[in-house]
Amino acid sequence: MTTRYPRPGLAALAAVCAAASLALAACSSSSSSDASSSSGTSGTSTPSAGASGGTAAAGPKVSGTVVVFAAASLKESFTTLGKDFQTAYPGTNVVFSFGGSDQLAASITNGAPADVFAAASPATMKTVTDKGDGAGTPQTFVRNQLEIATLPGNPEHISTLKDLTSSKLKVALCAKTVPCGAAAQTALTASGLKLTPVSYEQDVKSALTKVELKEVDAAVVYQTDVKAGGSKVQGVDFPESAKAVNAYPIDALKNAPNPTGAQAFIALVRSTEGQKVLSQAGFLNP
Missing domain, CATH: 3.40.190.10 (Periplasmic binding protein-like II)
Structure with a gap:
């Protein structure tokens, strides 16, 4: 009988994932690959990025440009979070397109390249998900009155x-x-x-x-x-x-050019730090 020993580092990785406040997916490894990947393309776990900066210790590497389509009312708070994201992940760049949620949804369903959509109502988000352009289940992250x-x-x-x-x-x-x-x-x-x-x-x-x-x-x-x-x-x-209080849903997009960056940005928005920025802007708790 052959005794199998766990690879070094897997226990540490599991501990980090268990402690993460906003893990978006399970950390995993295969029997033929290492637990971590420098390419940023394997796995779905996303480290949360704090507004105070600093890169996360585990999970896929976050790099490149993250394109965020967001309701116009999010302009000030998301601009702040974009700067926080770039501090947390040096070398990244967050590009925003702010506007009416209905127009943004139409652009997405017509093929506009974007990684994240943050809408000012479930109805406008539904326009995107009904077309199959959402990557997951939209989550309400704030409300507005x-x-x-x-x-x-x-x-x-x-x-x-x-x-x-x-x-x-x-x-x-x-x-x-x-x-x-x-x-x-x-x-x-x-x-x-x-x-x-x-x-x-x-x-x-x-x-x-x-x-x-x-x-x-x-x-x-x-x-x-x-x-x-x-x-x-x-x-x-x-x-x-x-x-007439509006719920604001957020979701990564199915054909996101930077899916890892998309998940990391959503994690920041839903994190304690992200919610603090949104609350200071006058948004209500989800």
Whole structure:
């Protein structure tokens, strides 16, 4: 009988994987290969990257460019996380495409090369997964709530969602196909209100910009966008927004040019460090 001895290093690797706070897949080895690979193409385990930097000690090597398609409302927080990712994995480069989730989903299903998709609603993510372009099961990583953005000082004294229906006010909304626009319509319908805006914008940042440039008196955007606007805008909460909270799902894409990088970026977003950055931006817990 031949006695088989475990290869050196496997126990240590298993211990690291067991301790990892965000292991995305099981660590494994075959009987004909080493437990680790410098090529970064074997295995599916992804080390989590902390916002404080430093490379992970185990798992596939993360390198190259990671292309992330993300909802416009994620711009500030994801830009920060992109820098953290590049610090954690020296030599990598995170490239973002921010915009309306519906437009991003259409680009992905039409073959645009990307590694990760972070949408502002399950409906827009479903557009991608229904076409078979998702690599796994989308996971909700944050939620977001609507808020009314007005000019600083709220010169029109807007205090309710109903106030926006006044013919004296110029209001901007996101297009109905965009998650922030769909959420606004849900809130209006639940309140029995009808609102005709002066413009429908293709993403939430465009709606906010209308206020910042004083082209409209108010816009219905996310509370995270009001916070990102700083002193250029003022936020007005309205109770109906609780009926239209958007969940944000994230997923790697089936034909991702950099699948290892995609999983590592998702791990960072869902990590304690990533959630802290998102929370500071005003996002709600998943």
